[in-house]
Structures are given as C-alpha cells and as structure tokens.
Amino acid sequence: MAVAGSALQGLREEASCPICLDYFKEPVMLISCGHNFCQGCLAGYCQDWEAAGCCCPQCREPFLQQHLRPNGQLASLVDVARRLSLETRGGTGRECQKHLEPLKLFCKEDQALICLVCRESRDHRGHTVLPTEEAAQEYKDHVQSQLDNLRKQREKTVVSKWRGKQESQSLLKQTKTERQKLMTEFKNMRLLLEEKEYVLLASLDELDKRIMKRRDEQDARLSEECSSLDKLVQEMEEKCQQPAWEFLQDIKTLLQRYEAGMLPKSVASPSELKQQIKEFSDMNPVLQCIMKQFKDSLHTEHLLCKENVTLDLGTAHPGLSLSKDQRSVRLGTTQQDLPSTPERFDTCFCVLGQSGFSSGSHWWEVEVDERGVWAVGIARISVERKGQVGFHPEEGIWAVGQFLGGHYLALTSPKHLLLLNKKLRKIRVSLDYEMGQVTFLDADTEARIFTFTQALFNGERVLPWFWVGGLASQLRLSL
Secondary structure, three states, rough: HHHHHHHHHHHHOOOOOOOOOEEOOEEEEEEEOOEEEEEHHHHHOOOOOOHHHHHHHOOOOOHHHHHEEEOOHHHHHHHHHHHHHHHHHHOOOOOOOOOOOEEOOOOOOOEEEEEEHHHHHOOOOOOOEHHHHHHHHHHHHHHHHHHHHHHHHHHHHHHHHHHHHHHHHHHHHHHHHHHHHHHHHHHHHHHHHHHHHHHHHHHHHHHHHHHHHHHHHHHHHHHHHHHHHHHHHHHHHHHHOOOOOHHOHHHHHHHHHHHHOOOOOOOOOOHHHHHHHHHHHHHHEEEEEEEHHHHHHHHHHHHHOOOOOEEEEEHHOOOHHHHOOOOEEEEOOOOOOOOOOOOOOOOOEEEOOOOOOOOOOOEEEEOOOOOOOEEEEEEEEEOOOOOOOOOOOHHOEEEEEEEHEEEEEOOOOOOOOEOOOOOOOOOEEEEEOOEEEEEEEEEOOOOOEEEEOOOOOOOEEEEEEEEEEEOOOOOOOOO
16 A cells, blocks of 8 residues: 555656646646646746747756647646546545645635645745634634624514504505595585585576566567557558648647657666676685686696706717707717716617606606607606617606607507697696606697606606607707
8 A cells, every 4th residue: 555655646746747736737848858837837937938938947948938839648647646646535525626635724815725735835825824623613703793793683674674564554544544534525525516516506597587587578578669669650650641730630649659659668788687697607706716726726836846957968879969058959960979888878869857856746848849850758767778768658768759740649558649739849748756647738838738647657766858869850948
C-alpha cells in the first residue's frame, strides 16, 4: 500500500502545474524546452510576451507565444489522476473537487469551504480562514440572530394583518351604515317627490277644468252675442227700406240699440290664461330647487377640479415634437436622438402628461385637429411603453380619437363608432377616480361624447395620454 501511495503521489506531481501546484487546467507545452504549464498560469506569468517574448518559469529558456502547443495527452492524464486519487481515498463528498483533499477550512471572504491546498493557492492567499467547526459556530450564531429577527418580524406582520382585518371590518361597517342612510334618504326623497307629483298633477287637472269651463262660458256668451247682432243687423236693414217719415220715427231708439250692441263683452283673454299657468309654475318652488341642484351637480366637478396639464418630454416618442411650453405636440418630420429610457415610448407615437392622479375628480381640455388622426384620454402609469401598444382598457388606456376617413371611435375592445353631429374642435376629458369613470365631452357644447364606466385602475396612478398618428395632426392643451 505504501508503494501504491508513493506511485499515486508521483502521478499527482506529474499532473500538477509548477506555477499553481494544482492539477493542470488546459495544459500547454513549450516546444523549445518541453515543459508544461496551465494556459492561464503561463499567461499571468508572461504578461508582456507579445512585445519581447518570455522565459520558461522552470528552465528560463526563452520562447515566443507561437511556440505554445495544447497538450491533449497531458489533459487526459490529469483526468485519470483525478479519478484514481478519488477512488483511492474513497471519497465521502466532503473533498475538494479540485484537489481531492478534505474540506477542513472555511474562507470568510469567499464564504466557501476549502482544503489545505486551496489555502496556499493564490485564490485564497491572504484571506481570513477558519476551521470548519469554528466557522460553523460563528455563522450559526449569526443565523440564529437573523432567525430571532425574522420571528419578531413575523409576529409584527401577524399583528398588522389582524389590525388590517379589524380596520377593514370597521370601514365596511361604516360604508354599510352610509349605504343604509343613503338608501333611506333617497327613499324619503322619492316619497316626497311622488307626493309632490300627485299634488302638482292634481293642480294641473284643476287648472285644466278651469280653462275648459272658461272656454265653454266664453263660447256660450259669444254665440249669444252673434245671435243678437244678427237680429240687430236684420232689423236695421229692414229699417233702411222704410219711407223717410216712417224711418225717422224710431231713429233714436235704433241708434241706442246699435251703441249697446257695439259695447265690448268681458271674455277671458289669452294673456289671462297664460298668467294662470305662470301662477301654477310659481306654486312649485320645491321642484324648481331640485332641478336646479341636479343641473348644478352636472357642472360641479368642472368648476372645481380643472387641471393644468403639461406634457412629459421624458415619455415622448422620439418622432414627436413638443412645444417649448410643453402644451402642444405634433408629429415631427425627423426622429430626434433621445435616450431610450424605460419611461419613453419607442414604437407608438405617444406621450403622457407630467402630473398623475390616484384619487378625486379632475378634468382638462385638449384642442384637436379637425382633419387629423389622433387620440386623447388617460393611461395607467404601468402602461406598456416598448413595442406595439394596444389602445384599449385591457392594456390600461381609456381614450377616444379620430382616425382615417374622419371617423370618431371610442377605443373600447372592440372599438365603438361614435356618430357625432359636428366635427370636434375641443375635447374635455373628465376623470372620476373613485367611481372608475372616464367621460369625454364636446367642450364647445358640453354634449357627452362617450363614457367609460367601471374602469379598472387597480389602485395605480393614471396620467393624461396622447397619441398623434399623422403629419397634419396637432394636439394642444387648453389653459
């Protein structure tokens, strides 16, 4: 066995590099002297051999780089030596894979188990090295400290989870109470409105009866007056046919009857009837107040929440041209040399607004080109910026636009054709974050264009979004 061990030791020495004292790795042979070295070790030893050559580390024989030859036979011998050494030692899996020595040491810098040979190698020379048992105890203490911190963090997380559930339950109770109050208030309001409707309709029915009664009375009086006038006309015609002396006998009485027949009769005038209808309208202040509140509610968010939106140059596609005040965008004739950042659109001609919203109600207005190709709306902050972007809510975009042929479309999935009575000049974009609604209005007439309901913002911040699809197109934010 001693002879076998000596032979194995000699084989290992022959299979080891004279520079690193480890098994050869990619061995090369110097043709001039026949000595062998690891290719990497020799390269590190001769750093400037391209200029002046180098000398053999063993015999100092000069050589050039072209004098090196890979030694495949030696590489095979090294592999045999490795396997034979492993079989002889009866490997336990605790040996160094490079040196087949027991892993008795731990390098703190590399945090790796090493053998005694590794300790003397250049890779670990100068590193802090501990015996495995001592290193294991030191790291066990460190891991135990971390484990205690993790347990404490878990306890805090469990408590936070419990508190979160309690807070959620409390908030849900509050919303339930508010829901019941709201339902009760609207129920009472509906009862009040129904009662008021009944009273007002009864008043209108009574007014109808008064109008028809006056109409019938007026018709009867005027019919009687027509009959009386017809009789007087006939009598006067007959009187005119009489001789002079007979005609003049009752002329005074005849003239008095004529004057009496020409006196105006008291009848209900149209203005009098209109006044009665106005009086009915004045009887309805509650309804007028409710209608006024309803109309005012339609404009409340527009009066209170107008946003001063500007464009974010950092998100603009390089082909877009922004004005100096960053309130106008159009498609440029050449592509700008801008840095390709994660925030910038690189395929679709899009740009986002600088300010975003994660709550509340907001609105802004955009002047659009009547003949252009464009789209305006909002987008989640996580909207895809690279490659082709899908213009629809599933991709985080809610918008309307004008496309080829002058057709207006809501960018739903599939797209929805908008039939408008006039060309759009200015669009108002209205956002209600909590309600999940995005509404588009004709800013000139305040007529609704389209509304996205139940928009899923997923708690993300949303930003104004703009797309320009043609050279003749331009979008400008109104002040």
